[in-house]
Amino acid sequence: MITPRIEIDLDKIRYNTRYLVERLNLRDITVTGVTKAVCGHPAVAKAMLDGGAINLADSRVQNILRMRKAGIACSMAMIRSPMLSQLDAIVQNSDTSFNTEISTVTGLAAAARKSNELHNIVLMVEMGDMREGIMPKDLKSFALRVIKIPGLTLTGIGTNFACLGGIPPDIDIMNKFSSLVREVETACGLAFTTVSGGNSASLTWALGNRENGCVNNLRLGEAILLGVDPVCGTQISGLHTDAFTLVAEVIETKIKTDVVQLKFINTNLKDPSSLVHGTGSVARSILAIGLQDTDIGGLKLPEGVTSFGATSDHMIVCKSHAHLQVGQEVKFQMNYSAVMQAMSAPDIVKTILGAPSLKTLVPTNSNRPRLALL
Numbered sequence: 244m245i246t247p248r249i250e251i252d253l254d255k256i257r258y259n260t261r262y263l264v265e266r267l268n269l270r271d272i273t274v275t276g277v278t279k280a281v282c283g284h285p286a287v288a289k290a291m292l293d294g295g296a297i298n299l300a301d302s303r304v305q306n307i308l309r310m311r312k313a314g315i316a317c318s319m320a321m322i323r324s325p326m327l328s329q330l331d332a333i334v335q336n337s338d339t340s341f342n343t344e345i346s347t348v349t350g351l352a353a354a355a356r357k358s359n360e361l362h363n364i365v366l367m368v369e370m371g372d373m374r375e376g377i378m379p380k381d382l383k384s385f386a387l388r389v390i391k392i393p394g395l396t397l398t399g400i401g402t403n404f405a406c407l408g409g410i411p412p413d414i415d416i417m418n419k420f421s422s423l424v425r426e427v428e429t430a431c432g433l434a435f436t437t438v439s440g441g442n443s444a445s446l447t448w449a450l451g452n453r454e455n456g457c458v459n460n461l462r463l464g465e466a467i468l469l470g471v472d473p474v475c476g477t478q479i480s481g482l483h484t485d486a487f488t489l490v491a492e493v494i495e496t497k498i499k500t501d502v503v504q505l506k507f508i509n510t511n512l513k514d515p516s517s518l519v520h521g522t523g524s525v526a527r528s529i530l531a532i533g534l535q536d537t538d539i540g541g542l543k544l545p546e547g548v549t550s551f552g553a554t555s556d557h558m559i560v561c562k563s564h565a566h567l568q569v570g571q572e573v574k575f576q577m578n579y580s581a582v583m584q585a586m587s588a589p590d591i592v593k594t595i596l597g598a599p600s601l602k603t604l605v606p607t608n609s610n611r612p613r614l615a616l617l
């Protein structure tokens with residue numbers, strides 16, 4: 244088999260999606276599958292739809308384009324505020340975008356009218372993460388302007404937590420979000436289709452004891468892909484945490500003693516502790532993977548394996564008891580940042596495990612207008 248590779252278990256991704264969808268549906272919340280960490284990999288996107296995600300979202304138009312080219316026709320949203328330089332591609336390939344700037348919204352409307360597309364707008368409101376969002380006091384007047392612009396439909400309000408600030412939402416802030424949404428709905432005379440209450444960090448709130456606000460959607464990436472709560476990194480009970488496995492190959496194994504005698508070492512060395520010592524009788528092995536491929540610090544080492552560090556193309560490890568042989572494969576579980584980097588690394592082969600997609604087209608429960616494709 245080709246190495247290095249990332250093995251993606253679609254059955255586990257499908258299972259994780261279904262598990263979250265079923266629990267959230269009981270609370271009248273739908274799930275949008277977020278595909279950015281896998282660069283819009285079509286097989287993963289389809290597994291999310293198979294698991295019951297009502298639609299998909301990504302932060303990059305190239306990823307959306309990749310899924311469209313693979314024939315995925317469901318409703319798709321751009322969840323990063325559009326760049327003015329990409330408005331045509333956005334209205335042609337995603338039917339919804341999340342926005343915070345009036346000049347961008349106006350530009351989207353012009354692009355939508357020009358290419359005869361329907362385009363939906365979700366406005367993001369700042370609720371404390373201090374990343375993207377319209378300030379709450381400005382939301383109503385912003386929404387009132389948007390609904391007057393021909394070529395667009397204002398379909399919802401969204402918010403985001405814990406991405407920059409790392410703080411998950413509590414009941415108070417979610418109640419504030421809901422009342423803000425209701426206020427805007429009243430002012431606009433609309434009932435929004437989408438009230439999106441955040442990402443995987445909002446799951447603790449959504450599945451906990453709480454009042455029924457008007458949130459009817461969450462946008463989930465990490466919880467589906469890795470089965471963990473992004474805030475604390477712990478497993479969400481019931482979910483698979485091992486849908487992604489990185490496989491690297493051993494290219495050198497040697498016993499290395501200190502070649503340089505310590506007494507000869509340049510005394511000007513600023514940090515003598517940075518010297519990498521030999522490991523006595525324990526063999527050190529080099530894996531053909533490095534910082535250019537993934538977040539090495541985000542790999543979970545197999546039982547008995549210790550890491551000595553990594554450079555651009557090499558990772559140095561040792562294994563207790565049995566030496567690793569040249570040509571042998573070593574497998575790692577991965578965190579979000581390791582998955583994200585490995586999925587975008589050109590030299591890492593993406594290998595799909597598990598049953599292929601059960602359905603390839605639009606989920607039947609999508610209530611969004613269909614998009615005229617490409």
Ligand SMILES: *Cc1c(COP(=O)(O)O)cnc(C)c1O
Binds near residue numbers: 441464
């Ligand atoms: C990345 C992202 C998500 C998904 O976040 P996860 O923590 O992976 O669930 C949702 N919304 C926005 C705006 C995002 O950028």
